[in-house]
Amino acid sequence: MYGTAPSDTEVWEEWNPTEESVAVRGRHRVAKQRGGLARSSTVLGVGVIAAVGAGGMASAQTKPPVSISLPDSVADNLPDVKSLPGVGTLIADLAGDDERDDTPADRADRAVAAAPLTMAGVFGADAEKGATGAGEALRARILQQAEHQQADAEAEARAVAQKAAAESAAREAKAASSAAEQKAAAEKKAAEEAAAKKAEEARLAELAKSFSLPVGSYTITSTFGEAGSMWSSGHHTGLDFAAPTGTPLKAIHGGTVKSAGWSGSYGYRTVIELSDGTELWYCHQSSIAVSAGQQVSTGDTIGRVGATGNVTGPHLHLEVHTPGGTGIDPMGWLRSKGLNP
Known part of the structure; x- marks a missing residue:
């Protein structure tokens, strides 16, 4: 057919390689793979994955999907597809019925994996709190850190105030105890002096019975x-x-x-x-x-x-x-x- 122009009656169709193993020039050929994804040595595979992760910018439009195969040396060095933001939703069928046993952290990780590239740097804990972007997540972390620092400062202030109150109470108690001790000591001394005076008076009264003034009237x-x-x-x-x-x-x-x-x-x-x-x-x-x-x-x-x-x-x-x-x-x-x- 080389050098021959198509006639008016011939119908030209667009070449569309499918999974029916249409041959391709050179060393590459299309082979059927499980799960809808194949391996190839071309950079086209990486471009397709990146385009899909960016929010579905690439589209197959009305054409059937084409499986691309990659050599093992290249495929082994590619990141895990589930870890790429935005790709998680494409492989939801891999989870199967195991999602029923997922923890909240697992569901948060899936939400981050399924999110667009704008959620890069968002941790699962941030996603659980509703963060949808790296900036918002950073803001939330800063606020949380500020809250922790404020709480620590308040706790330290309370501890200082409690210590000061305890020391003040101890000083007051010591002063009150000292005053009470001084009062008790003074009362004891006064009682002892009064008792001694009374005893001396009694002694002298008894002694006076054996003594007499030298003159009766003087x-x-x-x-x-x-x-x-x-x-x-x-x-x-x-x-x-x-x-x-x-x-x-x-x-x-x-x-x-x-x-x-x-x-x-x-x-x-x-x-x-x-x-x-x-x-x-x-x-x-x-x-x-x-x-x-x-x-x-x-x-x-x-x-x-x-x-x-x-x-x-x-x-x-x-x-x-x-x-x-x-x-x-x-x-x-x-x-x-x-x-x-």
Whole structure:
């Protein structure tokens, strides 16, 4: 038929290779393959797959599909067709009845695989949340990350606030405990002091039963330590009980009469020594009723008030000396015995 023009009666048909094994020039031929897809060494196969994945841009129009075969060396290096976005719907029949056992993640992966190329970079988790594009998925992830950071910041702030509140409560509790302890300690101390005072009063009251004031009716005219030129030492060495001449003088406590007689500026004087060595001096008496070596008891009359010696009027000049001979304040000593001059 070469060089011969077609006649008006001849009908020309468009060449259409089909699966009936129409021969092709060169090394390539068409062979029937299972599943509607074949292998070929041409780049046409890759172009067809890419065109279909881009959203069905390539179309067979009214022609029957053509199976293309590829050498194994090329086919083995091609990506899995199910992983290409947009191609998933073309191989839905491969899933079969197994879809009934799919997990939500499997269904999300199929949704991504069936989506157009604009869903590249969209994970299954993004698809489950309704993301349909890489930009939207990225935005959703950023928002989710911001929410997590905000939640972490709020949790940290709550932890800091709780710690501060706990520390403040601990300080307040410690302060309250300290105040309560101080109050309890003060109350305890006051109670102990009151008890001690009461006990001392009871002791002195009991002790006073064995002691007596030297004069029944008197007036204190001079106290221990007063300064004045009328005393040879320059200060008063005793306690003066002013009373009328002849007023009885009593033994303050039981003891032994150490001396009784005249003693210069002291006039008539009686010295009584107590069991602990303390000496009591009764001076300026008008008369003496005891003698040296005599034992006396509390309240015994030992003499009478007078104005003998260096005096300005009738009175008892009482001095108290320690066992070592030191003169002390008679007022303090009497009070230590439960007496109150």
